[in-house]
Amino acid sequence: QVQLVESGGGLVQAGYSLRLSCAASGRTVRTYAMGWFRQAPGKEREFVAAINWSGDSTYYADSVQGRFTISRNNAKNTVYLQMNSLKPEDTAVYYCAADPRSGVILTSAYDYWGQGTQVTVSS
Numbered sequence: 001q002v003q004l005v006e007s008g009g010g011l012v013q014a015g016y017s018l019r020l021s022c023a024a025s026g027r028t029v030r031t032y033a034m035g036w037f038r039q040a041p042g043k044e045r046e047f048v049a050a051i052n053w054s055g056d057s058t059y060y061a062d063s064v065q066g067r068f069t070i071s072r073n074n075a076k077n078t079v080y081l082q083m084n085s086l087k088p089e090d091t092a093v094y095y096c097a098a099d100p101r102s103g104v105i106l107t108s109a110y111d112y113w114g115q116g117t118q119v120t121v122s123s
Contacts, residue, residue, distance in 0.1 A: 002026045002112040004096045009117030014088055016121075020081040022096030022114060029098050030074035033105045036081045038092035038119075045095070045108065049081060053102040064090075086121045093118050 008020040020036070035050040049060045049070035058070050069082040079096060094117050097110035 002029060002032075002098050004098060004112055004114035006094060006096050006114045006117040009094060009119045011120045011122065012086055014086060014121055014123050016086055017082070017084045018086065018119060020083065020094055020096075020117060020119075022079045022081075024077045024079075024098060028074075029077055029079075031100070031102055033099045033101050033103055033110070034070075034072060034079040035097045035099075035105060035110060036070060036079075037095045037097060037108065038090075039095070039116075040089075040092040043092075047106055047108070048094070050104045050106055051079065052104045057104050059104050059106055083119070086119075088121045088123045091119060091121050 003025045005023050031053045036048040037045050038048050039045040051058045051070045055072045067085045072079040096114040098112040099110040
């Protein structure tokens with residue numbers, strides 16, 4: 001089993017930055033696909049970003065392209081989401097996900113999920 005714990009969320013003003021971290025435990029996820037999703041109040045969970053096992057392939061939702069960057073440190077069993085130029089519409093609970101498949105996964109078909117971290121962006 002893989003346990004995922006997100007951290008780094010908080011309340012920021014529009015235009016500012018946050019860096020989310022997702023620490024994995026239980027087993028190494030260095031060969032796993034990893035992703036970030038978010039769910040705003042009253043909305044369905046949506047894809048944000050994904051990264052393959054080696055970190056050399058990434059994919060982003062159109063709404064965050066150019067502002068968010070996903071990365072990973074396999075030695076630390078951790079994946080990150082750098083969020084710049086935050087907007088009020090980025091307000092949501094952000095979830096980390098992991099899957100033993102190694103490529104980029106753009107759907108919610110991940111085996112393991114974290115509990116989420118709240119990001120609130122004020123205008």
